[in-house]
Amino acid sequence: MEKSVLKRVLSFYVEGFRSMTIGKTLWLIILVKLFVMFVFLKIFFFPSYLGKFDNAAEKQEYVSNELIQRAK
Amino acid sequence: MIAEIDISLIDWSRAQxxxxxxxxxxxxxxxLGLGIVQAVMETIYYKTGDEFWKKTAKFWMKLFGINFAIGVATGLILEFEFGTNWSNYSWFVGDIFGAPLAIEGVVAFFMEATFIAVMFFGWNKVGKGFHLASTWLTILGATISAFWILVANGWMQYPAGMGFNPDTVRNEMESFWAVAFSPVAINKFFHTVLSGWIIGAMFVAGISSWYLLRKREMKFALASIKVAVVFGLIACLLSIWTGDGSASQVAEKQPMKLAAMEGLYEGDNGVNLVGIGILNPGKKEYNDNEKAFLFKIDVPIPKFLSYLAFGKFNAYVPGIKNILDGGYKQPDGTVALSANEKIARGKLAIDALSGYKKAKADSALYANKADSIKLALAAEIENYAETVSDDTEVTSEVLTADELFSGKAAEIQTRIADSRKQLDDNFDYFGYGYIKEPKDLIPPLSLTFYAFRVMVILGGFLLLLFALATYFSYKNKFEAKRWLQWTCLISIFLAIFAGQAGWVVAEVGRQPWAIQDILPTSAAISQLSASSVQLTFFIFLALFTVLLIAELKILTSAIKKGPQINEQ
Structure with missing residues (x-):
């Protein structure tokens, strides 16, 4: 019986990943990089500056004040 | 009171x-470039059925994969920086800037992620045609991603298709097509992607030359060079065309950038294009009497800058001083305003935003507390009545309070309408309201001038190199030209350097603007401490350097190993 499309796609990826040589190192680099970017850098060093405000109204109030005051 | 923004904060944020x-x-x-080369090679395999081309394509695909894996997601850090370092900017233009970036994310994810898997895992598992289509669709996806990023960048150079909403303090998209297909964005896309093609072609020609110098993989190297150099030559020729388009766009929409690119202080009709030159470091002010150059040689086509900029040899090209002083006729027939006039209009726009906000707040207060305001007005009137003499007639106190309320409410609506009109009338100059002195509108001149020369001169050199390489390659003489092989190898770095110089011209040349005329970097930036930006600058420097070392190590290891094609 023919395998379902989903199983064929899954097996395509599984076999592809298994047969990788240099690709395994590259995937390791990608995963470490993403971890450093999203878990380390984003959380600790790059929070959204306007994220400290609760809603859009507060954000627009803050930005409009900034834009007005900085021209003085 | 908001503290004055520290200049070093702006500089460090820009540096980061x-x-x-x-x-x-x-x-x-x-x-972008290597992707096309490998796709062409696979197309040759598809057409000829020759396994040699399959192996050749697979080798370059391997190097493509290494580069792709190391580089993927490095651009996301730019988006982190928008949210943290450039929060005013992000809020001010997020509605417009967000759309192309969101499309880029979706396209990049679905197209590249889907087809790149087939490209790498699908050899011998899917049909030849399907595999070839996946290879082309992978590179098409990457190119479309680049398109949306460059649309966003193009919009910053030439903001079009938007309207400013003072209620949300955001620029809102009024025409998606005006943003997506602005002439600046389209030209920038082609010019930038072509520079990627040149780098990709040079990479293939250079690495192949290295094999020839080592007397290895000869058939593979010569065949790769034949594909790469023709591709590089075509890309160079097309980039001259798009470069010409860029010059026209810059002349029309960012005349100060063009003046900085040319070190042009005093404009004229029929201006020559500077070929090479050394700027005079003794010239400290744009309006002093010092000469602009210690030495310069113009391109030997008279009035060439005027022609490149406006298509006419006698066209007027304004210099830095003219742009700041104003008074000259612009391409659209209007007379250019002086920097001081623009600054005044910018301040009017910002004052109008302030007035609009206050009037809106008063309006909201009158709407929400009408009854208490009326009572207060009635009490005022009563107090007034008690203080006047008995023979003064005070008729209906309640009616007078209503009238007074209506009058004040109408006055507030007039203030809103007047502020809005003043804002709309002057919004084109909004960013000038942050400029302290006209000279602050001049971008870093030396960097812009020299970077432009580096880009153009290296571009010309690469064109010549590709032409020579194509000639010797198709005459089957490339193998014997070791000097050409060395030149191709070294030129990988020159091509990369030219591309980076192009970005310096584009981005440094538009300073002080984050968004041309609308928002300078000093207003776009978040209130952070300069030291925190310095810290993340060095974290990035370390992280990226590690990634670059990883890339170079893995790439050189793969190159040393070679395609291992049996050439017998």
Whole structure:
């Protein structure tokens, strides 16, 4: 019986990943990089500056004040 | 009271953005260019059925994969920086800037993620045609991603298709098509992608030359060179065309950038194009009497800058002083305003925003507390009545309070309408309201001038190199030309350098603007401490350097191993 499309796609990826040589190192680099970017850098060093405000109204109030005051 | 923004904060934030963009741009052009070369090679395999071309394509695909894996997601850091370092900017234009970036994310994810898997895992598992289509669709996806990023960048150089909403303090998209297909964005896309093609072609020609110098993989190297140099030559020729388009766009929409690119202080009709030159470091002010150059040689086509900029040899090209002083006729027939006039209009726009906000707040107060305001007005009137003499007639106190309320409410509506009109009338100059002195509108001249020369001169050199390489390659003499092989190898770095110089011209040349005429960097930036930006600058420097070392190590290891094609 023919395998379902989903199983064929899954097996395509599984076999592809298994047969990788240099690709395994590259995937390791990608995963470490993403971890450093999203878990380390984003959380600790790059929070959204306007994220400290609760809603859009507060954000627009803050930005409009900034834009007005900085021209003085 | 808001503290004055520290200049070093702006400089460090800009340096951090530049650093991130520089590193990101090491990976992207190679993806764009190498992707096309490998797709062409696979197409030859598809057409001929020759296994040699399949192996050749697979080798370059391996190098493509290494570069892609190391470079993927490095651009996301730029988006982190928008949210943290450039929060005013992000809020002010997020509605417009967000759309192309969101499309880029979706396209990049679905197209590249889907088809790149087939490209790498699908050999011998899917049909030849389907595999070839996946290879082309992978590179098409990467190119479409680049398109949306460059649309966003193009919009910053030439903001079009938007309207400012003072209620949300955001620029809102009024025409998606005006944003997506602005002439600046389209030209920028082609010019930038072509620079990637040149780098990709040079990479293939250079690495192949290395094999020839080592007397290895000869058939593979010569065949790869034949594909790469023709591709590089075509890309160079097309980039001259798009470069010409860029010059016209810059002349029309960013005349100060053009003046900085040329070191042109005093404009004229029929201006020559500077070929090479050394700027006079003794010239400290734009309006002093010092000469602009210690030495310069113009391109030997008279009035060439005027022609490149406006298509006419006698066209007027304004210099820095003219742009700041105003009074000259612009391409659209209007008379240019002086910098001081623009600054005054910018301040009017910002004052109008302030007035609009206050009037809106008063309006909301009158709407929400009408009854208490009326009572207060009635009490005022009563107090007034008690203080006047008995023979003064005070008729209906309640009616007078209503009238007074209506009058004040109408006055507030008039203030709203007047502020809005003043804002709309002057919004084109909004960003000038932050400029302290006209000279602050001059971008870093030396960097812009020299970077432009580096880009153009290296571009010309690469054109010549590709032409020579094509000639010797198709005459089957490339193998014997060791000097040409060495030149091709070294020129990988020159091509990368030319591409980076192009970005310096584009981005440094538009300073002080984050968004041309609308928002300078001093207003776009978040209130952070300069030291925190310095810290993340050095974290990025370390992270990216590690990634670059990893890329170089893995790439050189793969190159040393070679395609291992049996050439017998």
């Amino acid at each position: 953005f530049a650093l991130t963009a520089f590193y990101h741009w090491l990976f992207v052009p190679l993806t």
